[in-house]
Amino acid sequence: MNLSWLSRFRERPWLWQSGLILFAILLPLPLGDYYRTVAWRTVLYIMLGLSLNLIVGYAGLFQLGHAAFYALGAYTAAILNLQLGIPLFWTFPASILVAALFGFLITRPILHLRGDYLAIVTIAFGEVVRLALVNNILGITGGANGLSGIARPRLLGLEFRQPIYHYYLVLFFLLITIFAMRRLENSRLGRAWLYVREDETAAEAMGINTTQVKLLAFVLGSGWAGLAGALYAARITVISPDLARFMESVVMFCIVVLGGTGSIPGVFIGALGMVTLPELFRPLKDWRDAWLGVTMVVMMIARPEGLWPSRRVQLELQESEAPHG
């Protein structure tokens, strides 16, 4: 490997960034519909991972019920489309808002909880949402069977029927997500999340309203998951309460932790490991849960900071070791 090549990439991040984007655009072209769908799922889960990364990675808060907001977004899009006949693309803002609103209502009363206590309560809330959907709440969620017959989205007379259209649709939103995440990371708000994650008490003593800052992470992350849910509804057109399964939340959580908490490239790696690999080795799919369990145990022993950690989380986890180097 030529080192000067590497350093050239390091100095000009746009080189590998635009290379990566080009790769993502060309990727589905030689593939068949099945693999295009795998690619679509991967990109969707990267988006979900990034939305959860906002909560778990940046603000350092446990959220093990993230799938609930994903489901809320999907249901909002579906209900608006089925009941009111609103075209799917127009339901996206509503999906984001509903998921964000529930994120606010659900997390506001539990924000003072820390660490594992917060994790337990978020698991419970995720289940509450799932059961509410199963029980056909307000008579509009379709019970255990969910909702079907969602109209395919249209744009400029183009019907989104082929998997490849959906792939480009989620890719478009993923690029927006990455752009937004990077800007948030490097802002006053992003710093506030860092302060809260590093030392909540000290952050409070600095005049930072930690409750508000944490709430904002939850609200933004939940809204983003809602958008992913709407994208799911647009592609699959059939949704069920299974979207809010605890296992879904676990997969999202693992994506963040496996790749490296707080790191955008980490989420990519996490999604490849948690979503793409099990899909590619489909004959072994029954082993997925075992794979998930084994991977997490091995990771926690060998590399608790994840495969591609953010510089800072790495530092936090290596606290007791020698100074940086």
Place this chain on the structure above:
Amino acid sequence: MAERALTSERPLLRVRQLTKQFGGLMAVDHVDFELHPGEILGLIGPNGAGKTTIFNMITGFYSPSTGEITFKEQCIARAAASRWARLRGEQAPRPHRITQQGIARTFQTIRLFKNLTALENVMAGLHHWTKAGVWQALTRSASQRAEEASIVAEAERWLNFMGLHAYRNELAKNLPYGDQRRLEIARALATRPALLTLDEPAAGLNEQETLALVALIREIRDTGITVLLIEHDMKMVMELCERIVVVDHGRKIAEGTPAEVQRNAAVIEAYLGVEED
């Protein structure tokens, strides 16, 4: 400075009948004292006397059981009216509000953001003076960029003031111990306080570093900031403070100039009761 002269007859901080009970333990028992603008007041007492508890009530980390604290003529802490009010979280301690009103603090055990740089640590203090939110972060508007630049500029000023500029991009945990203490003060100053409260700032410092700190605290006071100091190092307290309040077993036992306090029989007794180093 002119402001200070104008308000000098009114106390900046007034602690009245302040009490804190932890179960059956009276940690602080009806303590009164006042702090005047521009002075350096020392709060001393043997271990476990209740100094840090008083400190935590002033800075909003605990709420008092009874009594009240006023700052700039405004009540900043009062005992919860009833158990019901407390349940509703009415009197839940909100330290960030106290900081926003102009009381900054440091911690007895240093609590820097260890994995952030010295500059980023000081920038934390400026958070509540600035206001860019989600939208400004996403659009990176001209005003947002200007605000970011001003945050960095002011944080750098405080680093310079504390003589820490060489560590600008160094992680806080890699700083020498004495400089970590100074960085904590720089961070507190960045919140632009009227009152700076220091919880044992000389703990763990050698004699030379302590002397430098004394000079620095005087310098801070000369910029118009009032200082409240909790300290174990008697030499430092006697040297630095203009007035001293002594507490023991949660009660105030003496108050006065360093010379007066040193002669006070109750103080001598309290300090001879414990093994002094």
